[in-house]
Structures are given as structure tokens and as C-alpha cells.
Amino acid sequence: MPTTITVDAPVATLINVFVVEPARQRELVDLLARATEDVMRHRPGFVAANIHASSDGTRVVNYAQWESAEAFQAMLADPVAREHMGECGALAESFDPHLYTVESVHHTG
Amino acid sequence: MPTTITVDAPVATLINVFVVEPARQRELVDLLARATEDVMRHRPGFVAANIHASSDGTRVVNYAQWESAEAFQAMLADPVAREHMGECGALAESFDPHLYTVESVHHTG
Numbered sequence: 001m002p003t004t005i006t007v008d009a010p011v012a013t014l015i016n017v018f019v020v021e022p023a024r025q026r027e028l029v030d031l032l033a034r035a036t037e038d039v040m041r042h043r044p045g046f047v048a049a050n051i052h053a054s055s056d057g058t059r060v061v062n063y064a065q066w067e068s069a070e071a072f073q074a075m076l077a078d079p080v081a082r083e084h085m086g087e088c089g090a091l092a093e094s095f096d097p098h099l100y101t102v103e104s105v106h107h108t109g
Numbered sequence: 110m111p112t113t114i115t116v117d118a119p120v121a122t123l124i125n126v127f128v129v130e131p132a133r134q135r136e137l138v139d140l141l142a143r144a145t146e147d148v149m150r151h152r153p154g155f156v157a158a159n160i161h162a163s164s165d166g167t168r169v170v171n172y173a174q175w176e177s178a179e180a181f182q183a184m185l186a187d188p189v190a191r192e193h194m195g196e197c198g199a200l201a202e203s204f205d206p207h208l209y210t211v212e213s214v215h216h217t218g
Binding site for chain 1: 110111112113114115122124126138142145146149150155156157158159160161162163164165167168170172178205207208209210211212213214215216217
């Protein structure tokens with residue numbers, strides 16, 4: 001099922017913003033997609049990850065959902081996951097991961 | 110309908126990351142929600158906005174969808190919308206809006 005954003009979903013939302021040189025944006029998108037398929041999605045508590053590229057070439061965002069903050073923290077402690085995260089981080093100028101809750105949603109339909 | 114994230118959706122995705130003092134995070138979340146309800150959602154091409162608060166208190170993220178980049182740019186030129194965006198920006202230490210495309214999605218279900 002595609003990711004849906006709702007206030008009451010029983011998930012922890014991870015938003016990780018990578019600042020990247022435009023010349024390396026495509027490479028970072030591809031590496032994140034591969035690391036997600038090969039490693040992250042097999043970790044306990046993974047729900048979804050969605051890789052976004054900014055139109056101006058300078059940002060990549062991973063909008064992800066985990067079953068809980070604890071599941072996300074456990075993944076961070078996993079050596080294989082850490083290695084893949086390190087590879088992604090090395091392609092970026094900086095990255096800024098935080099866990100979030102959805103506070104309010106607004107839509108037209 | 111709640112926001113769903115898919116590769117082929119005919120929308121432009123805006124992700125705006127606000128850096129905020131934890132003491133002002135709640136105020137910023139509330140102001141963004143009000144500005145969205147009162148102003149943004151009535152602008153042509155608005156699809157959805159989803160306000161997120163980081164668990165550590167230091168970030169607020171608006172994950173929004175517009176029908177097109179042009180609709181988003183037209184909103185930016187609207188004086189009333191600009192005034193509300195300015196109020197939100199004034200509560201934050203910084204903000205970093207970019208338009209994105211969804212490059213890949215990964216999920217378990």
C-alpha cells in the first residue's frame with residue numbers, strides 16, 4: 001500500500017533531508033533506493049520509505065514510516081544498516097534526520 | 110482524501126523544513142495549520158498540506174501537494190499568502206522550501 005499521511009496512524013515518521021551537489025543528486029537517489037530495498041525494508045518495524053528529489057537539484061528527502069521510534073532506533077544500532085546509511089551520507093554535503101508526529105492534515109477533497 | 114505518496118501522482122510536492130526553538134514549536138504548528146485552513150487551501154491548485162512536528166522540538170515540516178509547480182509559484186506571488194508565509198517564517202529560525210518529485214517508493218505491504 002502506498003504511504004498515506006494521517007494524524008492517527010500508528011507510525012513514527014522519519015524525515016531525512018540531504019543537502020547534495022546537483023551533480024550527485026541522481027547517484028544519491030539511486031543509492032538510497034538500493035539501500036532501502038536491500039537492507040532497510042527487511043529490518044523489523046520498517047513500514048515504508050519514499051525518496052524525493054528536489055527540482056533544483058540541491059536536496060534529496062527520504063519520507064519514511066516505522067512502526068515505532070524504538071524500531072527506528074534499533075535499526076540505527078544495526079551495523080549493516082549503519083554501513084549503508086554511512087554510504088548515503090558520504091554522497092551528501094549534510095543530512096538532517098528527525099522523527100516526527102503528524103500534527104494536522106488539510107486537503108481539498 | 111488523505112495524502113498518498115506515489116511516483117506517478119500528477120502533483121508537485123512542496124517540502125518546507127522550519128528550524129525552530131523548541132519553546133516556539135507548538136506556536137508555529139498552530140500558525141501553519143491556521144494559515145493553511147484560512148488562506149492556502151483556498152488558493153487555486155492547492156491539493157493538501159500536512160504539518161509535522163519533530164519529537165526533539167527543533168523542526169516543523171510542511172509536506173504539501175499542489176496540482177503543479179505553476180500553481181505553487183502563483184500562490185507565492187499572492188500578497189495575502191505571502192503575508193501569512195511571512196508570519197510563519199518570522200516564528201522560525203530558518204525555513205527551507207523546495208519543490209520535489211517522488212523518485213521511488215518502497216513498502217512492506
